[in-house]
Amino acid sequence: MIDDDREILRTVYRYLEHVHRVSVDDSVHRRSELADVISDHLGVDVTTVPVTTEALSLHRYVDADIALDELSASGDGRVIGVTGGDQRWHLSASDLLSSTHGRFAPGPISYETRAIGPGAERRVVAFGVRLLTFDGQPLAVVQRASSPHAMPPTARLELFGTDADATGAALAEIRRLMVERSVLRGQVLSFTPTEYGSHAGATFLPRPSVDADDVVLAEGVLQKIVDHVVGIGDQRDVLRAAGQHLKRGVLLYGPPGTGKTLTVRHLLSRTPGTTAVVLTGSSIHLVRAAVEIARTFAPALVVLEDIDLVAADRSHSNEPVLFDVLDALDGLEPDADIAFVMTTNHVQILEEALAARPGRVDLGVEIGLPDVAARRRLFEHYAGTLPLSAEALDAAADRAEGTTGSFAKELVRRTVLRAALRGADQPTDDDLEASLDDLLSSGAALTRLLLGGTESLSSN
Numbered sequence: 532m533i534d535d536d537r538e539i540l541r542t543v544y545r546y547l548e549h550v551h552r553v554s555v556d557d558s559v560h561r562r563s564e565l566a567d568v569i570s571d572h573l574g575v576d577v578t579t580v581p582v583t584t585e586a587l588s589l590h591r592y593v594d595a596d597i598a599l600d601e602l603s604a605s606g607d608g609r610v611i612g613v614t615g616g617d618q619r620w621h622l623s624a625s626d627l628l629s630s631t632h633g634r635f636a637p638g639p640i641s642y643e644t645r646a647i648g649p650g651a652e653r654r655v656v657a658f659g660v661r662l663l664t665f666d667g668q669p670l671a672v673v674q675r676a677s678s679p680h681a682m683p684p685t686a687r688l689e690l691f692g693t694d695a696d697a698t699g700a701a702l703a704e705i706r707r708l709m710v711e712r713s714v715l716r717g718q719v720l721s722f723t724p725t726e727y728g729s730h731a732g733a734t735f736l737p738r739p740s741v742d743a744d745d746v747v748l749a750e751g752v753l754q755k756i757v758d759h760v761v762g763i764g765d766q767r768d769v770l771r772a773a774g775q776h777l778k779r780g781v782l783l784y785g786p787p788g789t790g791k792t793l794t795v796r797h798l799l800s801r802t803p804g805t806t807a808v809v810l811t812g813s814s815i816h817l818v819r820a821a822v823e824i825a826r827t828f829a830p831a832l833v834v835l836e837d838i839d840l841v842a843a844d845r846s847h848s849n850e851p852v853l854f855d856v857l858d859a860l861d862g863l864e865p866d867a868d869i870a871f872v873m874t875t876n877h878v879q880i881l882e883e884a885l886a887a888r889p890g891r892v893d894l895g896v897e898i899g900l901p902d903v904a905a906r907r908r909l910f911e912h913y914a915g916t917l918p919l920s921a922e923a924l925d926a927a928a929d930r931a932e933g934t935t936g937s938f939a940k941e942l943v944r945r946t947v948l949r950a951a952l953r954g955a956d957q958p959t960d961d962d963l964e965a966s967l968d969d970l971l972s973s974g975a976a977l978t979r980l981l982l983g984g985t986e987s988l989s990s991n
């Protein structure tokens with residue numbers, strides 16, 4: 532009996548050993564081929580290594596790719612792609628390493644092209660695994676752009692390293708390189724909102740080129756704005772040394788077509804090398820992303836055009852978007868060299884918000900309808916070298932009461948067109964007068980409205 536018992540126990544033991552072996556084999560098989568390659572690189576089973584995830588905003592993805600390229604170059608790295616179907620975009624890196632969800636294996640690298648400047652592009656790794664060495668330690672980084680169908684869009688890095696300190700240091704170095712080598716620095720950027728409240732990445736705008744002479748405003752007005760926006764930046768060292776704040780908010784208000792946007796374009800041309808984010812209309816909702824860029828890449832300019840367009844909107848927190856804008860301004864460190872420039876047609880709509888959040892805007896400038904002297908300068912400016920007499924320009928300026936800068940531009944265009952249509956090389960004073968008659972006639976009330984001004988259609 533005792534011998535029998537021993538035999539049974541031996542059999543049970545062998546059976547348990549067998550079960551153990553099978554389960555160990557199984558767990559090896561549950562690792563994907565991708566995990567095998569990464570494990571070889573790390574020198575340990577990657578499925579036992581902790582993962583560090585870094586979420587990326589879409590507009591920072593290129594910067595991450597550049598940082599990883601640099602880290603790879605110095606860390607003797609290589610990049611491998613991943614095959615195994617579209618679900619690879621939606622699974623966490625840990626899931627890619629097990630074979631439960633599919634057969635993920637090394638394969639071709641997915642690339643995408645991304646803008647890195649106005650008219651410039653770069654090929655980035657859209658899905659890949661970087662195998663490199665950092666601080667003498669092996670490191671694997673799964674790099675993913677936003678998946679094609681993910682809404683809201685997400686992009687991320689997942690780092691696998693055996694040494695927690697080295698992995699932390701690698702991430703810090705990636706973040707540092709992302710700022711130092713950023714393609715956003717010094718650019719003029721814009722965002723297009725998606726229906727999910729986020730944006731589809733940054734758009735690079737060419738920096739405008741508008742001279743001070745091209746902006747015709749009442750005496751001293753442009754200078755006042757330039758001093759506040761550009762001058763404070765130029766004097767940043769003096770101001771900082773004296774403990775004065777650099778952050779500034781300017782509100783340009785006035786009727787349509789009077790040169791607010793033109794003034795902004797002049798400010799952008801006066802500040803080469805400054806990072807600028809220009810948001811208009813519904814993209815103003817993205818003010819927080821703009822502020823984050825401004826803070827990271829100061830000196831910076833944040834332009835919020837036509838902010839009255841969002842006056843009635845509410846943000847996620849059910850606060851008016853305008854409050855969000857003003858709070859974003861307030862959240863910035865006072866010594867950050869950041870200028871906010873806002874434009875609006877309807878300053879009264881903003882009054883409540885500005886009163887509820889005082890101190891954010893430290894200069895308000897009215898860009899009003901041009902007076903007769905300014906109209907005269909506008910007509911002369913747009914007439915350029917055309918042979919129009921001083922008297923004719925004077926007379927036109929006198930008559931064009933209540934019109935705007937865009938009206939002046941259109942008047943000269945029509946004058947030139949009129950001459951061309953009658954076969955003349957150059958316009959005459961008569962062409963100017965007749966074109967003005969035309970634009971001031973009651974039949975042109977809608978045109979005048981379209982060119983800006985204060986007159987309403989019903990008052991005609």
Ligand SMILES: Nc1ncnc2c1ncn2[C@@H]1O[C@H](COP(=O)(O)OP(=O)(O)OP(=O)(O)O)[C@@H](O)[C@H]1O
Pocket residue numbers: 745746747748785786787788789790791792793794837875876909935936937938940983
């Ligand atoms: N003060 C000005 N000096 C020179 N040109 C002007 C001026 N105002 C308007 N213009 C001409 O009219 C165009 C339209 O003006 P702009 O876009 O700056 O108006 P705005 O004040 O921004 O109007 P809105 O409130 O409708 O946005 C300018 O591109 C420019 O050609």
Ligand SMILES: [Mg+2]
Pocket residue numbers: 791792793836874
């Ligand atoms: Mg405008």
